[in-house]
Amino acid sequence: MTVSTTSARRLRLPEMTSSAFLIIAFLSGIAGALQTPTLSLFLTTEVKVSPFMVGLFFTGSAVLGIFVSQFLASWSDKKGDRKSLILFCCLLGALGCVLFAFNRNYFILLLIGVLLSSFGSTANPQMFALAREHADKTGREAVMFSSILRAQVSLAWVVGPPLAFALALGFGFTFMYCAAALAFLLCGLMVRAFLPSMPKARIKSAATLQAPRSHRRDTLMLFIACSLMWAANSIYLIDMPLYLVTELHLSSKLAGILMGTAACLEIPTMLIAGYFAKRLGKRFLMRFAVICGVIFYISLLFTTGTVMLIAMQLFNALFIGILAGIGMLYFQDLMPGQAGAATTLFTNSTRVGWILAGSVAGLVAQFASYYAVFYAALAMVVLSVICIWRIYEPK
Structure with missing residues (x-):
């Protein structure tokens, strides 16, 4: 009886841990989805700064986030307990939210608030890294498990933005x-x-964490491709509302x-991609994603009807869903031992994408039109096709 009870507990523990990962992925996604969509409105109406200062805030946030997250990632791969780091980042993220709640000084928010928020946003990629290590150690299917976790974050971003605006406009920032x-x-x-x-176990040689030379080249190609893909998507998010209202009326x-x-x-795209990743390979799925992206952005140039614009979102979902679900796992395969x-x-490729998108969308719209911005997005996706086709399948 004692043996069977102990065995049952051992079986329940992995399931409890997996459930905890899912809940944490959703909560961390909600924390981000409550802040990001309303940030420009908060800075404009509450802090009362100019559009230029709003843009500077977003750029500064992205740049600082890249430095903070890369530093913490390098540190966590070499030494330290990733669980403790995630907990530390969650606490600093909460402090950052409290600062935004009660402070309205632009420069304090830019210098201190953004720093705290950068630590808070790092909790999410570190959680995915710990999930990959946990899956490898326990023998779970890492691709499918990571895809389900990523789907939880996407679900948070379906719920979060409407909730953020409801709370901000109904109860205040x-x-x-x-x-x-x-x-x-x-x-x-x-x-x-x-x-x-x-x-982490004590590492005898720094070479342990060095990816093969060919993988380093592929990792660079993948980073450029993902950055361009995220930039195209960010351009679409920035430009589409203005294009619909001002040019399509x-x-x-x-x-x-x-x-x-x-x-x-x-x-569902992420879950299906996770299911087929082992059978078809990550490179095939990423190639399929960028082809869907090319189809989507070409279609945008020739589509003005409401029904067709809605129907085209299938290609947009295939493009971004596979990128979000498989892209991170592709990086992990190309960088063994450096989850x-x-x-x-991978997370920083989204930040680089936002930096590129903000400058390109603003310049093209200023000197041409909102319609012309989609040509820039298409050019980025085409360049990402070239990069993806030069990457080998990781073994």
């Missing part, structure tokens, strides 16, 4: 940022109570319908 802080604290409690502790609500449709389709650095490198 102070209440909304306190809710985000609560999400971070709940995340921290879940991490402390349920995630596995996997301290359609309802602004259509932008929300288009983005919501794509977000909903991305979730933290690989996951963070």
Whole structure:
């Protein structure tokens, strides 16, 4: 009886840990989804700064986030317990939310708030890195498990933005940022109570963490490709609402319908891609994704009807869903033994994409038109096709 009870407990523990990973992925996604969509509105209406200062804030946040996350990723891969790092990042993320809730000084928010938020946003990629290590250690199917986790984050981004605007406009930004802080604290409690502790073993040689030379070249190609793909998607998110209203003279609500449709389709796309990744290979799926991206952005140049714009979101979802679900795993395969650095490198490709998108979309729209911006997005996807086709399948 005692033996059977012990065995049952051992069987339940991995399931409890897996469930905790899913809940933490959703909560960390909610924490980010409550802050990012409303940030420009917060800076404009509450902090009362110019559009230029809003742009500077986003750029500064992206650049600082890259440095902080890469530093923490390198440190976590070499030494330290990743679980403790995730808990530390959740606590700093909560402090950052409290600062945004009660402070309205632009420079304090830019210098201190962005730094704290950068630590908070690093909790998510570190959680994915720990999930990969946990899956490898316990013999779980790493691709499918990571795809389900990524789908949880996408689900949070379906729920989070409408909730963020409802809280901010209905109860005020102070209440909304306190809710985000609560999400971070709940995340921290879940991490402390349920995630596995996997301290790094002492490394005898720095060469242990060096990927093969061919993989380093492929990793660079993949980073460039992912950055360009995220930049194209960010250009679309920035430009589409303005293009619909000013040039197609359609309802602004259509932008929300288009983005919501794509977000909903991305979730099953990630799960299906995770299921077929082992059978078809990650390189094949990434190639398929960029081809879908080319089809989507070419279609945007020739489509003006509401029904067709909605129908085209299938290609957009295939493009972004596979990128979000498989791209991170591709980095991890190309950088064996460096799960933290690989996951963070993928996350930083989204930040580089936002930096590129902000400058390109603004310049092209200023001197040409909102329609012309989609040509720039198409050019980025075509360049990413070239990069993806030069990457070998990791073994």
